[in-house]
Amino acid sequence: MPVKPKAVALISGGLDSMLAARVVQQQGVHVEGINFFTGFCVEGHTHAIRKRDQARPKRNNALWVAEQLGIKLHIIDIIEEYKKVVINPKHGYGANLNPCLDCKIFMVGKAREWIAENDFDFIVTGEVIGQRPMSQRKDTMPVVARESGAEDRLLRPLCAKNLPPTLPEREGWVQRDQLFDFSGRSRKPQMALAEQFGFEDYAQPAGGCCFLTDRNYSAKLQDLWQARGTRDYELDDIMLLKVGRHIRPRPNFKMIIAREEGETRFLQGYRKSFIHMHPVSHRGPLVLIDGTPDADDLLLAARLTARYSQGRDAERVEVSVVRNGVSESLSVAPISSQEMPDEWHI
DSSP: OOOOEEEEEEEOOOHHHHHHHHHHTTTTTTEEEEEEEEBBHHHHHHHOGGGGGGGGGOHHHHHHHHHHHHHOOOEOOOOHHHHHHHHTTOOOOOOOOOHHHHHHHHHHHHHHHHHHTTTEEEOOOOOOOOOOOTSSSTTTTHHHHHHHHHHGEEEOTTTGGSOOOHHHHTSSSGGGGSOOOBSOOOOOOHHHHHHHOOOOOOOOOOOOOOOOGHHHHHHHHHHHHHHHSSSSSOHEEEEETSSEEEEETTTEEEEEEEHHHHHHHHHHHTTSEEEEEESSSSSSOOOEEEEEEOOOHHHOOOOOOOOSSTTSSSSOOOOOOOEEEEEEEEEEOOOOGGGGGGBBBB
16 A cells, blocks of 8 residues: 655644645645744734633634644744744844744744654645735745755645645645645635635634734834843743733833733733732722832832723822832822823833
8 A cells, every 4th residue: 555645734723724734635645733832823812811802712723723624733832942033033024023934934944853753744834925925925935945944845735836846746645736826915715715625714814823913012022122131032021012001101111001801810920020009099900010110110100000090080099019029008199191101102
């Protein structure tokens, strides 16, 4: 009996990677999935804690896609290795702090290592020519294949007919006439193919879970690097940057202010790591203080905390400040909007 070819598919949780894996599956190839955890693709967590996202699925989309495909999914933590991609991308950033081309090269390179270690034959991705301005252009696709080391063991089933034949096609592991020639940013061909395969529920077709593509998130990460004087981060930093209202009244400290109950519960887990405060005379948010504030800074922070409480129009608000396990109470006048320049908001 001939040996069944084996492929690993990069599964992001989006529609394209799901379709690419199914196209190869249907040609009799044994497919398993691989998902790389960078820390930046954490939309499921955001949906779980924000009231406005309550209607959205609370799931890991990559695991959910693997379940729909009936394949094994390998989730690999690359947080530490991925830092060099985010901090110093060879090919630069996109519109924000998204190192898309370097990211794709890195992940395909990790997949190449994985297939070598696990005796698999080739790699499958859901890339489509012209879909993304940085990493999915006809001139950058050969760069990904070359610099990742995958070379022609990298198959892109959704746009393969627009590219030279790869090893899986030449070896007869997959038939080229059963692959596709999708191109451009329209998702209509993918949505039609999803309907053909019977996929009715899938992640937003034009979406993407990486927070580095988000302008507001990137501004917060840039601010963090500038304040600390180093381009570095930890997983807790990644998570905190996407929660709450971030305000930097002075260069030496910033405030993370919960906007609703779900964020308050999340930030409570960090109380022991930060100076924190909350109003006690009126209902109001939990606030974390990141940095090295002095007494005057804490007084200003307390006034800002009062502003975001139900006592914003009161003459005085009592605010509890906890530092190194010691609590004190400050009676402050809420800061007015005229005293808050726009540049304080990150």
